[in-house]
Amino acid sequence: xxxxxxxxxxxxxxxxxxxxxxxxxxxxxxxxxxxxxxxxxxxxxxxxxxxxxxxxxxxxxxxxxxxxxxxxxxxxxxxxxxxxxxxxxxxxxxxxxxxxxxxxxxxxxxxxxxxxxxxxxxxxxxxxxxxxxxxxxxxxxxxxxxxxxxxxxxxxxxxxxxxxxxxxxxxxxxxxxxxxxxxxxxxxxxxxxxxxxxxxxxxxxxxxxxx
Amino acid sequence: xxxxxxxxxxxxxxxxxxxxxxxxxxxxxxxxxxxxxxxxxxxxxxxxxxxxxxxxxxxxxxxxxxxxxxxxxxxxxxxxxxxxxxxxxxxxxxxxxxxxxxxxxxxxxxxxxxxxxxxxxxxxxxxxxxxxxxxxxxxxxxxxxxxxxxxxxxxxxxxxxxxxxxxxxxxxxxxxxxxxxxxxxxxxxxxxxxxxxxxxxxxxxxxxxxx
DNA sequence: TAAATATTTAACTATGTGGTTAAACCTATT
DNA sequence: AATAGGTTTAACCACATAGTTAAATATTTA
Numbered sequence: 367x368x369x370x371x372x373x374x375x376x377x378x379x380x381x382x383x384x385x386x387x388x389x390x391x392x393x394x395x396x397x398x399x400x401x402x403x404x405x406x407x408x409x410x411x412x413x414x415x416x417x418x419x420x421x422x423x424x425x426x427x428x429x430x431x432x433x434x435x436x437x438x439x440x441x442x443x444x445x446x447x448x449x450x451x452x453x454x455x456x457x458x459x460x461x462x463x464x465x466x467x468x469x470x471x472x473x474x475x476x477x478x479x480x481x482x483x484x485x486x487x488x489x490x491x492x493x494x495x496x497x498x499x500x501x502x503x504x505x506x507x508x509x510x511x512x513x514x515x516x517x518x519x520x521x522x523x524x525x526x527x528x529x530x531x532x533x534x535x536x537x538x539x540x541x542x543x544x545x546x547x548x549x550x551x552x553x554x555x556x557x558x559x560x561x562x563x564x565x566x567x568x569x570x571x572x573x574x575x576x577x
Numbered sequence: 578x579x580x581x582x583x584x585x586x587x588x589x590x591x592x593x594x595x596x597x598x599x600x601x602x603x604x605x606x607x608x609x610x611x612x613x614x615x616x617x618x619x620x621x622x623x624x625x626x627x628x629x630x631x632x633x634x635x636x637x638x639x640x641x642x643x644x645x646x647x648x649x650x651x652x653x654x655x656x657x658x659x660x661x662x663x664x665x666x667x668x669x670x671x672x673x674x675x676x677x678x679x680x681x682x683x684x685x686x687x688x689x690x691x692x693x694x695x696x697x698x699x700x701x702x703x704x705x706x707x708x709x710x711x712x713x714x715x716x717x718x719x720x721x722x723x724x725x726x727x728x729x730x731x732x733x734x735x736x737x738x739x740x741x742x743x744x745x746x747x748x749x750x751x752x753x754x755x756x757x758x759x760x761x762x763x764x765x766x767x768x769x770x771x772x773x774x775x776x777x778x779x780x781x782x783x784x785x786x787x788x
Numbered sequence: 789t790a791a792a793t794a795t796t797t798a799a800c801t802a803t804g805t806g807g808t809t810a811a812a813c814c815t816a817t818t
Numbered sequence: 819a820a821t822a823g824g825t826t827t828a829a830c831c832a833c834a835t836a837g838t839t840a841a842a843t844a845t846t847t848a
Binding site: 397399476488494500501508519520522523525526527532533535538539542545547548549559563566573 | 606607608609610685686687689690692693694695696699704705708711712715719730731733734736737738740741742743744745746748749750751752753755756758759760762770771774777778781782784785786
């Protein structure tokens with residue numbers, strides 16, 4: 367599953383159109399549900415051109431997933447570094463992820479399907495990026511524990527809680543709102559999210575682990 | 578996408594084998610990634626027999642998803658009813674879900690892919706089941722708020738937090754443990770989950786929303 | 789401008805996949 | 819045992835889909 371990466375810096379117009387179309391299509395239908403013909407059609411290019419510019423379906427997917435998931439790591443590290451206390455660092459961490467998800471609406475479905483599939487087509491580059499994000503979280507939690515502001519927690523469960531809250535809320539809301547038989551109270555209540563999703567998740571998680 | 582439901586009560590051996598194989602295969606590869614031939618092969622029956630007993634791929638999937646997601650609703654309501662205080666009810670709620678996931682390892686991947694796909698092939702029966710689960714949670718949170726033990730929260734975000742924590746932790750752990758470049762500290766720490774996953778999630782969520 | 793190179797295209801191929809069919813094979817009833 | 823109804827099966831079909839090819843068309847280089 368490890369395929370060549372297209373140099374994203376020097377992408378021509380055609381390749382850009384293809385990758386954008388691929389990102390949307392993979393996000394919508396998943397790897398197996400996506401047809402190369404549809405990507406070509408959405409991009410407005412001939413299928414052979416797609417193969418010429420990027421490569422086969424696997425390569426296409428590897429590039430998309432790298433583009434979507436790969437570039438978050440360093441951003442997080444920077445955002446966290448700017449904060450002082452463990453509380454502020456954790457808040458910065460969560461806000462950055464929530465913001466990345468906002469700016470990158472294809473990320474939630476792709477990540478969720480990837481997790482659901484056991485990371486079967488995760489290229490190593492991306493897995494390493496994720497690992498580095500986890501390492502940042504681990505550092506924050508340890509510092510908080512040492513300084514006596516956080517309880518002893520299971521780091522990966524905190525990760526699951528943060529990512530899960532954000533991903534499921536993002537993806538679940540449209541489904542919920544489409545269903546008529548959902549109690550009105552629930553819909554009404556969720557409309558008035560106090561602040562951003564990131565703010566709210568940060569509040570809850572901080573309250574959950576603070577001493 | 579709404580298809581006939583096979584009467585699960587009076588299932589013969591063949592149909593059972595087929596549905597079991599289908600459940601595993603759909604969980605592993607998702608709807609589009611699953612091939613009817615593989616289900617038949619895993620079940621040890623001829624493909625035509627599969628069509629004779631259950632129906633086409635859509636019907637097969639609808640039955641699987643109903644079997645996996647549908648029967649939780651009433652169980653939750655009962656478990657919650659047995660508890661007295663809102664805190665105990667919420668704990669019972671979370672423990673029941675964690676337990677259901679444990680007993681039903683196909684549930685996490687199927688649910689996650691369903692959410693990722695925007696609930697595109699969710700049969701109405703199942704969607705209604707999920708709605709009733711949400712209604713139970715809403716009741717608990719409102720009671721807690723009225724009695725002054727819970728803060729004012731966004732119910733669907735609490736739902737996302739509970740489900741997200743459980744699903745992502747369950748599905749993410751094997752991926753994480755397979756990756757060599759994950760910090761050893763993280764792996765070691767997670768080995769000693771104090772109590773069950775449900776216990777830990779319940780503790781965190783309760784602490785997050787308690788006044 | 790002309791040759792060489794890069795890029796795009798329509799048409800094609802091979803294979804995979806969902807679904808069907810008609811015959812063979814059980815199983816129970818008379 | 820003979821018959822009828824239910825069940826399974828091998829073989830088959832139509833279509834979809836990933837990937838290729840060789841020619842046509844831009845683009846760059848000399």
